[in-house]
Amino acid sequence: MTSTSTTIGELDTRRPAEHTWFRKFLNLEPINLLWLAIFLFLLVLVAAPIGYLIKVSFEETGTGVFTLGNYISAYGRSRYVSGLVNSVLLGLATAAVCVVIAVPMAWAVSRSNMPMKWLAWAVVLGSFILPPYLTAIGWILMAGPNSGWLNWGWMWLTGAESGIFNIYSFTGIVLVIAFNAFPFIFLFTKSALDLISTEMEEAAQILGADTFRTTLKVTLPLVWPSILGGIIIVFLEAIALFGVPALLGIPARINLVTTQLWQFFGYPLRLEVAAAYAMPLLLITLSLIYVQRLLLARKGYVSQSGKGGERRPIDIGGWRWVLLGWCFFIGLLAVFLPAGAIVQASLSKAWGLGMSWDNFTFDHYRAILFEHSLTREAIANSFTFAAGAAFIAISMALCVAYIVTRKLVPGANVLAFLCMAPFVIPGIVLAIGFYAAYASPPLALYGTALLIILAFTARFLPIAYGTSAAGMRSINPEMEEAVRILGGGRLRAIRSVVAPLLKKTLLGGWLLVFIPATRELSAAIFLVAPNTRVMSVLIYDMTEEGRFEVVSALGCIILVSTTFLVWLGFRLVGRDFMLRER
């Protein structure tokens, strides 16, 4: 066995009968060794935190002895149970509001001859760009009791003693979350409506139904499964959200699951009870996502008709202005007013003094960008953590997508499953799991950047995987086989062909992780230490202190950077960026 060199141009002359294991080793592809490393890393990222979460929920504080006591503590007080009930009610109410907001918009854009359809898209996009906690802050500025702009206006108009709006209320929480979450229902409904052929509606009309009846009796029932799918997503968003309930609910003493979890994390820390209390959130999410999959797998009745045929916009006469007005009204409430209030506050010496040159200042921007090390660090942290998480997530996702689509190892689907699993884990639950698994010794990652980067990676891995898998599916395997038959190895094929072809997809996927990671609050708030605070956490802390001008300036930095990145994404990837699936 002298020559093991197998350079191109020589053929391996050994018979297979001799030294079988040796030949097997020589013929092994290097990439096969990679998958084990990826598998282990995915265990660290996804399986271990959830495993630890469950384990800790059955352990006695300090001793680690098995107990059911945590569950008894978590569900033994009526205050804690009402938190659960409130969250469910919040989810249902938010979903209902979202349907009212979004279904008419989706119908108008997809089916009618409403003018200026781009306005609806702008509203949807703006609502995506505005993180929920900033919408909440914008609305505090507008509808805080007595001090908010709308209340000022009301008192000025009517001479009343006090304002009529109070954003620190259950209704306030519902509306603010709905203003952020309605795009899910809009997109689900719109894409389902796009598949319905006009002929379906004409068939109803030829039998004598008018437009309104047709829409109500034919069109909407056809897309109902998709609307329901959207409702489920909105419901899950609402019950798992931390920022808005914390900013608006805690002052109003409205107890919700997420804010209660936060209080368990206060002093004294009750990690085990928090873990037990997080279980319903996890289980509800798991089961509802399963239901949603079933619904959308059937695709309603829409996909039956195949290509969908021709679609002509319906002439709805004067109603088109009503619908346009509705889109504009929603844009006002969800995007333009809150964002405007934040911009105004960020440029004011004191936001309550209103718009005048005397009150105008850039001081807050100068302070947060150049003077306070706290804000500068938080900004730097946000971007570096997000960049790191996006990089790790997209690399992992690409490797897994490659292994899965090329069926390199048996059981590769397990890897795909692990990549997609965080999709059914609410961010706040994932964060508690990470805390349980890695915060304390032996790893003692609490206070390190690594802990937050890993948590962000896990949180957004499904987005990265979805993008990478779609990219890989678009590459014909023959592209790589052509490299190999000409004498290049698999790694060579990846370097010369797959990577260059996926460049744009990967960049788009990187942005899709980077953007939400720069503004993530629910996963971050449980894991940051004083030295690893990020923008979103700082905004939350400073809002509690009432420093709305500085908060607004920080918020504007998030808005500007997000807008720029979204623009970049559209430039690179094209129209499909962000709005494609979600």
Added chain:
Amino acid sequence: MSKLVLRDVVKNYGDFTAVDHVNLSIDEGEFVSLLGPSGCGKTTTLRMIAGFIPPTQGTIEMDGQVLSSPNSSLPPERRQMSMIFQSYAIWPNMTVAENVGFGLKLRKLPAAEVRQRTHEILEVVQMSHLADRYPAELSGGQQQRVALARAIVVKPSVLLLDEPLSNLDANLREEMRFEIRRLHDEFRITTVYVTHDQGEAMVTSDRIAVMSAGRIEQIDAPYTLYNRPKSRFVAGFIGRTNFLEGKLAADKVTFDGFEIDARRFGAAFNGSDGSVRFSVRPQTLKLHSAPLANGAGGCVIGGKIVERSYLGETWDYVVSPNGANLQLRVSTLPSQVHDVGDDIWIEFDPEQMAVIA
């Protein structure tokens, strides 16, 4: 000596047998087609030769050395072959010249030689004026030529083609099959060509292996394959034909309604008496509107025209011999016109009737 040998190759996917005990040996410089309907195992066989799939059983050998066996399979990149794919697999991120030069670069040839050989081969496939274009700017036929150039330029020990023309339109397909044969005549590369189109296989190949349900039914030169098919499947798959069943008894073969002297058939019978099956090509039958003067040894029988269709280049008649429950397709020159219902005399040529299994 044979260049490439497939010895008893089997490929199973679970319970499904995609390739079933295939034996094939291909000589140096030979052009062999694997022809068959989709799902017959021809592409699986080709991909096993390329090394993308290991066999479940059997071995694949080149120049006497084992490339593939169930235990171990030399990866495709070390087989010194090249392949043309159904999708062409032209890399869209490289220019035409970069595509063609890629394999040469992998062989670590000096840059000057890479340029030189790339240029030469692009001349051969008449693509040198498009060397700096990207594939997205090329037509399907041009991409096909790039794929050919890229595969040939490395002087592979074996060239594999996987339905390379199936994505082209009819005219281009016709042109490219001659192009492929021309390149083979010029470079004499041992070639395995997979197709489901018998016309392509007939034009390009030295020998054709007809496959069905994972097995090779028959392997022969195109002429033999067409005129002497050995099985019902081969006869039916290559061109159109009539199947006739007869009984061999004493020195006669008795068909439904007529009989022919057994000694007049070109092929020898297996000796045993019993039923014999024949494949009779429509153009080997002749139609006459009057009985022939010299009965021609019982090879002419009366009948009626049942159906007819005019195809431009030929007439296509369906005739039914008198007193027989039988319909035969006959192909004649356009000038030979008969009406449906006409009485007709059908002349058989026993020399051209192939005995099939």
